[in-house]
Amino acid sequence: MLRLPSFRYLQPRSLAEAVRMKADAGPEGMFVAGGTDLYPNMKRRHQEPKVVISLMRIPELQALDGWNVGTCVTLTALSNLPTFQHSAVATAARLVSTPLLRNMGTLGGNLCLDTRCNYYNQSYEWRKSIDFCMKKDGAICWVAPSSPRCWAVSSSDVAPVMVAIGAEYRLMGPQGERIVPASRFYNNDGINYLTKQPDEILVEVRLPAPNGWDTVYHKLRRRGSFDFPVLGVAAWIKWEPGAGGRERIVQDARIVLGGVASYPQEVPEAAAALRGMTFGADSIAAAAEAAYRPSKPMDNTDFDLSWRKQMTRVYVRRALDELQRKS
């Protein structure tokens, strides 16, 4: 049986206590929420904290206040919330892994999900067989051996939606509180994939109020459950005010790809193909084509990388088609 290494487990009851515990533990401490990402990683020795600080007994993180969502809300709760029922946030939450895992995994956990790679999400012994990789215990990136950086993949379903809708994240750390736009929370680097400091806690996600925009999320994977996205498409459209009738003009748009880079990759080229245009087959095809070129998946997830790249065009188009149908 694969087991966890030994560690000290702390269950603070307040944010302040959690921050203090982390300060006491120093670099050997890590926060954990649902544990569905951290514990498998600890069993495979990706992360080796000596002190694990659970965030699950802090009431503030379970809060739901209008459009503000505490980050320890489970993915099941998030996908069942009536206010999100028809939004891409709920859709994305419902598409994460399995019902069992969603009962445990949290919003914050999915937003901070460790980047993934077929050369990394393996046991210690397996990784030893390839002399490890730079993300843990090794020196090079086997996906791109001449690359100075790690190409592990952002595999969150919810994060691309948050970037697309322009959500904001509230963080709490020893220096106090700060608000970060979702798009500034992520780095395109498989190792330093978050701008969050290790001693900061992702407390809350602030969703923009629905106001003339709509959004969808489409996910590509082998099976209808369990699997991480090999491509995620979050598409957000804001309509020209007052635009009526069948021909609607796009005031603004954001297309964000998951599963193809080390961060949720916004594709401004695709948005530009839509902005100011009539939302219809032509502009959608142009946006899909524009999204295809910057989509550069690497050979480190399920499926052939060239097929995944080709699917960008199809999935962006299908996501926009759905938005058009909804409008």
Place this chain on the structure above:
Amino acid sequence: MHKVIGKALRKVDAVAKVTGATRFADDLAFPRMLFCKLLRSTQPHARIVSIDTGAAAALDGVQAVLTGRDLPIPFGILPVSQDEHALCVDKVRFIGDPVAAVAATTEETATAALDLIKVAYEPLKSFASAEDAVANPEPRIHDYGDSGNLHKLIDLEFGDADAGIAKGDFVREDLFFFEGNTHLPMEQHAAVATWSPDGKVTLWTSTQTPHYVHRALAKVLELPPARIRVIATPNGGGFGGKSDPFNHEIAVAKLAMITGRPVKITLTREEVFYCHRGRHPTLMSVRTGVTKDGAITGMHFRSLLDGGAYGSYGVASTYYTGALQTVTYHVPRYHFQGARAFTNKAPCGPKRGHGTPQPRFALEVHLDKIAEELRIDPAELRLKTLVPANSLTANYLRIGSMGLGTCIEKVVDGSGWKTKFRKLPQGRGVGLACSSYISGAGLPIYWNNMPHSGVQLKCDRGGGVTVFCGSTEIGQGSDSILAYIVAEVLGVDPFDIAVVTGDTDLTPVDLGSYSSRVTLMTGNAALQAAERARQILAVHAARKLEVPVERLAFADGRVCDAKDRKQGMSFAEAVQLAEAAEGTIGTTGSYTPPKSAGRYRGAGVGPSPAYSYSACVAEVDVDPETGIVRVPTIWIAHDVGRSINSASVIGQVEGSIYMGLGEALMEEMAYRGNRNVVHKIPSLLEYKSPTTLEMCDVVTYLVEDPDPNGPFGAKEVGQGPLLPVMPAVANAVYDAVGVRVDEVPITPEKVLKALRRKEKGEPARYGPDSFPDIPWPEPTRVPTPWEGGDGKSVERVHA
């Protein structure tokens, strides 16, 4: 009328399974038990220069450390390939090969100790594919085998196949590739060994073949078999993956002997991938001559199997890729060439269908292409060429009952084939394929004249009956089959029968749960034992009732006069009468398959007491933009001879469809040949097993054409229904979008590539395009029965 046979009864172990009471190997715990972990090779092919276990042995809590030197005697399932060691001695052959074993007071300590073992390797060139191994005879992975890195080469010719092919109005040759895949039982292999100071080893293990584990332990541990007891725990899924004696089983037995304490090992999921013994990746070529009516005039089939690092069942697997082409459609002349290569990957072996799903895929897609060229409906083509019942094939397989024609008619009617084939809208399609499988191998692994299955039966004076048999319950329901058959014959409630199985101390030998042999062979042995018991009881009951023995009926827990049911006694009273007269009532039953007709070298693989038949129609949706294939429904008809339990039979059919669907669409053992030949995906997340959301609807038709060799006419069902799924899906994809994917699994990438080729006007196909040159041996030539052959090979007359 039967009281038990054919009914959809509960299994005898059903309540234990739904209450969590069933004790699997890892559920066992003993006082002072130690935990074993194996250190596995991180090199695909290397010499072991040195192993330093000093620091590990010194770790607090570590009780013993073993290396290959402690277990120098080789073993293996087949007598011809005793090429494994419990722990590698001088060389490692794949990443995952075990090199050292630790026993410690906790699993955590054992794991920590592995980190302290230092192994120095001298890497050797490694081979990641069969083609690689064919092209590179050196360095050899093993120092035995037919040629370089080719483990086995087979060339069998039944009649002049080339001349037969030339007689056809039409000749077609196709190439196919079937990627390897694995069993993926939900239970990870586990074993617990104890050593008693009186010199006895007991091993509880999740094995399908306790008899062969017993033999391997005796050999490697150098103990008399009488001092070794192997108990097969209920298997949490087997599918062929727990049919070999395994290194971890030997390691814990040896560690128990050294420490004098119970020792347990439970493999991690990753280690289960290294045990493997799954489907061989197989490249195939098939060339067939047919008349314009669709009659086959001759066939030449070639296969190249990637065997991985060890022999396992591989020699048999290789023969099986050529053996059963002849049992469905009449092939008057047949030439088979098969080769198995060693490579530096986890060893391949027998997975559900053992060696026959790959050629079945090739044959059934090949026939679909032939039917199209001849403009004959593929169902019609097959119906025209069926092998007759009670006949002999070109390679001397004796066919008994043969219900394939009925199977085809059932699925053609049930699926609406005639309104769908080539008539559905673009993107939707149907495909048809058939198959056959053995109901047990005609020959044992170690050739001898002893029975393949034995049963002992004890009748208790309280009316209870106990059945003892070496067979192994792996979820297929073999314990229940024993109870049902004995209950039917003795007229008692099957739930009043105690079943004791898979224990080498307590039960007579049964060869194991493999080759779909258990219902037929243990069933026949149980039938014989029960009939013998009934005879004994009948003599004394008849005397008491003053009726002739022939007039007695055994039913509803009573023995009575069939003509006057009130005249009778309870079953318990009948036992008491017999016991008073004769002493303890016990009987035995055995089963030995009929002698096979073939007497050429290689004739041992293929013969069976009975062949099951299946026909399958798959309906698919293909997304032409993505290449993603979905299967909403499969219709399957299976000729099972006779169901002993109809619910269990349907359960086996549905489970086979499930596993076949996974193989057809997504499952593969993938390696990174350019990165030290590591297994790409040794996890349940990345090895794609279909979930509830991928599983199709299944419409099952049971065809019951009792076979004289089966108990109550029963034939196999556990493996055969898997075989037609992959070719039926491939043929349906062609019907849907007009492209051929001549490779399994049929992934979206492959479908889309074929669609792109079609758009460009290139051949609308994805699949292999060449078969390497193999140094085939001189063929073994066997004249066919219709050429006056007697089953023996003839020497070639040199001019």
Place this chain on the structure above:
Amino acid sequence: MSNESKVKIALRVNDEPTEVAFAPHKTLLEVLREDLNLTGTKHGCELGECGTCTVLLDETPVLSCLVLGLACAGKRVRTVEGMAQGGKLHPLQETFADLGAAQCGYCTPAFLLAAEALLMSNPKPTRDEIKDALAGNLCRCTGYLKIYEAIELAAQRIQHA
């Protein structure tokens, strides 16, 4: 490692107050199997990738291989051993046995508990709702079909009881 000192927690297991001491890094799966001898809960990967170790935690199905034992202090845990009451099988256990929904039986406890949670929240699930609820549990033997039928039959029987 093994020399770390044990911690003791109190929780309710199968409706019984339970105290148990174990090494602090142990998962609920390990605590149930090794410290409470409740071996009915199985495991297939210990990484949250198969669903075999499903138990109910405060009536919610979770993966016991990824729940820390310490996190269960004060909570309610239900395992397959708690399904039969007073020697009488739960309706799901009856129908799983009757219809052959358990073949090897190794994934069965997990399916039973996931199904029980489903029927608690949705007493008359459709076939698609059953598939969705069980999409996190792998079974290699049955192809799931007999499991669906068993759940549908149990739902009917519970309705009519």
